[in-house]
Amino acid sequence: MTSRTVFPGIPILASKGFLGKLDREDKLFLLTISIFLGLGQPRNPKGKRKGPGRPGTLAPGPHQLPLDLVSRAKPYARMEEYERNLGEMVAQLRNSSEPARRKCEVDLQLWLSNKRSLSPWGYSINHDPGRIPADLPEAQCLCLGCVNPFTMQEDRSMVSVPVFSQVPVRRRLCPPPPRPGPCRQRAVMETIAVGCTCIF
Structure with a gap:
């Protein structure tokens, strides 16, 4: 039986019954890792997508705005924020107590x-x-x-x-x-x- 270490302190044994050789903490650690790896996988595996949609796009639902409306709304919000920031900077210049050096x-x-x-x-x-x-x-x-x-x-x-x-x-x-x-x-x-x- 051979063993190799992937994580410090956790030997992975190259035999059929290597899980039996691990103590409770090592098994718990491996279970936690496998759960996190499983959560990181996409819901629909490649090749088994349902529907004609492109990956990463969502159809507008009752609680979502269509993407084109969102993209049209964002520039106006950014412009208002931009003008507000400029106004604040101008007000700071006007109210500055520091003499114009x-x-x-x-x-x-x-x-x-x-x-x-x-x-x-x-x-x-x-x-x-x-x-x-x-x-x-x-x-x-x-x-x-x-x-x-x-x-x-x-x-x-x-x-x-x-x-x-x-x-x-x-x-x-x-x-x-x-x-x-x-x-x-x-x-x-x-x-x-x-x-x-x-x-x-």
Whole structure:
């Protein structure tokens, strides 16, 4: 009779009656493992699926929305959350008790990435009354050069440049003043500075 160890302390004996050789704790452990392995198996084995559906899709029931309605509803929820987060950031900028420092320095004590960067930046409020949201936080580089990581002083042999990104906004489309009428909204992407980086 030979034995091999799969798990430390649990020998698997290569004989017909190896279960008889295991003590109660080892049998309980093997039973637990087999139950968890069984629970992890799919309900319908491959090749025995019933119905024409693709794997992973569910037919809409009385308690489920069709998948196309869910996918159409999600972008609106994300957009509302996105605009709410932007509004909170603009409110923080307006209510900030910290004076607007335009100093080119790195503050390693702060967790904010814009103050720890070798090309630090601050935020200002970009206001446009024809846009929804009307106020967006916009990055402004605090250095002409970059902070040298060895001296922690500004080095003008390098250049700080803004990093731009496209952000989704809505534009108010109103008729010219002589013609009264309701304003419409159109979703557009607007380019705005979101940070700064250093180039050599």
